[in-house]
Amino acid sequence: MAFTTKASIANFGGRLLKLSHKSATTGTDMAVSVFLPAQALAGSRVPVLIYLSGLTCSPDNCSEKGFFQHGAARHGVALVWPDTSPRGLNLPGEKDSWDFGEAASFYVDAARDPWSANYRMESYLTQELPSLLFGGQAKAGFEGADSLDGGRVSITGHSMGGHGALTLYLKHPGMYRSVSAFAPIANPSQCPWGEKAFTGYLGEDREEWKKHDATELVKGWKGGDLKMLIDVGTGDNFYKQKQLLPENFEQAVKGAGLSGLTLRYQDGYDHSYFFMSSFSDDHVAHAAKYLNA
Numbered sequence: 001m002a003f004t005t006k007a008s009i010a011n012f013g014g015r016l017l018k019l020s021h022k023s024a025t026t027g028t029d030m031a032v033s034v035f036l037p038a039q040a041l042a043g044s045r046v047p048v049l050i051y052l053s054g055l056t057c058s059p060d061n062c063s064e065k066g067f068f069q070h071g072a073a074r075h076g077v078a079l080v081w082p083d084t085s086p087r088g089l090n091l092p093g094e095k096d097s098w099d100f101g102e103a104a105s106f107y108v109d110a111a112r113d114p115w116s117a118n119y120r121m122e123s124y125l126t127q128e129l130p131s132l133l134f135g136g137q138a139k140a141g142f143e144g145a146d147s148l149d150g151g152r153v154s155i156t157g158h159s160m161g162g163h164g165a166l167t168l169y170l171k172h173p174g175m176y177r178s179v180s181a182f183a184p185i186a187n188p189s190q191c192p193w194g195e196k197a198f199t200g201y202l203g204e205d206r207e208e209w210k211k212h213d214a215t216e217l218v219k220g221w222k223g224g225d226l227k228m229l230i231d232v233g234t235g236d237n238f239y240k241q242k243q244l245l246p247e248n249f250e251q252a253v254k255g256a257g258l259s260g261l262t263l264r265y266q267d268g269y270d271h272s273y274f275f276m277s278s279f280s281d282d283h284v285a286h287a288a289k290y291l292n293a
């Protein structure tokens with residue numbers, strides 16, 4: 001049995017499961033939370049929306065105050081909240097700052113020591129975690145696992161997790177049916193957060209960084225309509241500090257002649273979960289449109 005169930009909580013007519021499992025990819029225990037809507041508990045196969053969290057987060061932040069369960073219950077969509085990095089490794093410098101190391105993986109497979117052995121979050125999220133989650137109840141070992149339809153998966157995320165959602169979607173055409181993001185770090189090669197993380201995890205070669213930068217990746221997108229929703233708050237201090245750079249991303253989409261990006265600026269909203277909870281219904285509805293098509 002892959003997963004240990006730490007908690008099972010009644011929530012929006014379904015259940016919120018707090019799970020953990022041993023990961024061969026990261027070499028650590030990994031936490032992950034799953035929301036099973038009532039439809040899943042009643043035996044229906046349900047599609048899945050993965051939410052990648054931002055810097056400093058665990059699976060708890062969004063599952064406790066993002067209110068994605070409200071829309072997910074309505075549309076019959078399961079939610080998966082992975083963790084933001086391996087934990088408990090005690091690597092040198094891992095806990096020195098809130099925007100690098102633990103809870104700040106940027107969802108890449110690190111290429112530099114000491115990170116490359118364990119900070120392999122892209123492989124974890126695109127290979128190991130789906131194989132464990134969608135392998136059926138006998139393999140997964142938690143209630144309702146048989147209901148998860150691994151053939152219908154979309155992805156979303158916030159800030160660092162918005163960067164993760166956009167880049168995994170653009171790097172793995174066909175893996176996800178749609179993508180959305182709240183306040184994503186949309187052009188990490190050009191902002192302080194991204195420059196710090198990419199130098200630390202990937203090295204100094206800026207050409208290498210482009211492979212993990214949504215604004216660069218979208219220029220080469222060949223997957224047709226983008227099926228992409230992005231929300232950014234105009235009162236977001238990180239937006240004002242040019243950590244997010246959604247305009248660069250939009251310019252790249254226009255330059256590549258692509259359709260299917262809805263980029264909305266939400267007046268006065270900040271970077272917090274007050275923002276996500278205000279629009280999480282829209283993001284679940286966006287995913288459900290493609291997942292239930």
Ligand SMILES: N[C@@H](CCC(=O)N[C@@H](CSC=O)C(=O)NCC(=O)O)C(=O)O
Nearest residue numbers: 054055056057061098158159160161273
């Ligand atoms: N500690 C920082 C603020 C950190 C912060 O705002 N983290 C965001 C994600 S930022 C981009 O990835 C977050 O989601 N925090 C968790 C929460 O529950 O709000 C500072 O002091 O500025």
